[in-house]
Amino acid sequence: MANRYRGEIAAEIGGARRTLVLTLGALAELETALGADDLIALSERFASGRLKARDLIAVIGAGLRGGGLPVSDDEVGRMPVADGAAGYVRIAAELIAATFGGDT
Numbered sequence: 001m002a003n004r005y006r007g008e009i010a011a012e013i014g015g016a017r018r019t020l021v022l023t024l025g026a027l028a029e030l031e032t033a034l035g036a037d038d039l040i041a042l043s044e045r046f047a048s049g050r051l052k053a054r055d056l057i058a059v060i061g062a063g064l065r066g067g068g069l070p071v072s073d074d075e076v077g078r079m080p081v082a083d084g085a086a087g088y089v090r091i092a093a094e095l096i097a098a099t100f101g102g103d104t
Helices: 024-034 039-047 053-066 073-078 084-100
Strands: 009-013 016-020
Touching: 009 053, 009 084, 016 053, 024 039, 024 053, 039 084, 053 073, 053 084
Parallel strands: none
Antiparallel strands: 009 016
């Protein structure tokens, strides 16, 4: 079960209920993947609301790996999610809010 106080969320991805969390390692991975200089730049990028599909895959992939699922971004991009693109956006937004604070 996901613990929101630890920044965890639960989401149905690839036909299974999974726990996602952006650990410090996952955040460092995202800084590199998204070309952010630091956590402030990363949070500002998320706050802009302008995320590419590739960004969503990176965020969800990092969250899955942070939650203990050894999965590549390519595999994440092929995992079905309810409501298609809107579902990916919802999961990424919820994970970002759980990590950086704020409501979804």
